[in-house]
Amino acid sequence: MTIQFRTKTFKSGNSVAIRLPKSLDIAEGTDVVVEQGPHGKIEISRVVDPAEEKRRLLAMIDALARLGPPSYGAEGRLPVDIPERPGL
16 A cells, blocks of 8 residues: 655755654654656665564564464364265
């Protein structure tokens, strides 16, 4: 699902800048990549630090491992009674 925000450019020093809505949760000082695609499309993406992503994933795996196996067994299904249907 794509969410669109409408904003206007403004002058910041010798550059043109845009304000990003707070709801995008991009903190000041966040590294981003700006790409210009076909038909004037501009895409802004956060820079992903592979070492930080790996650290976060390992921490998540460790937290899941500490939960241990579920304390309940697999649920069995009730037997299904299929009635006879003559002529089918």
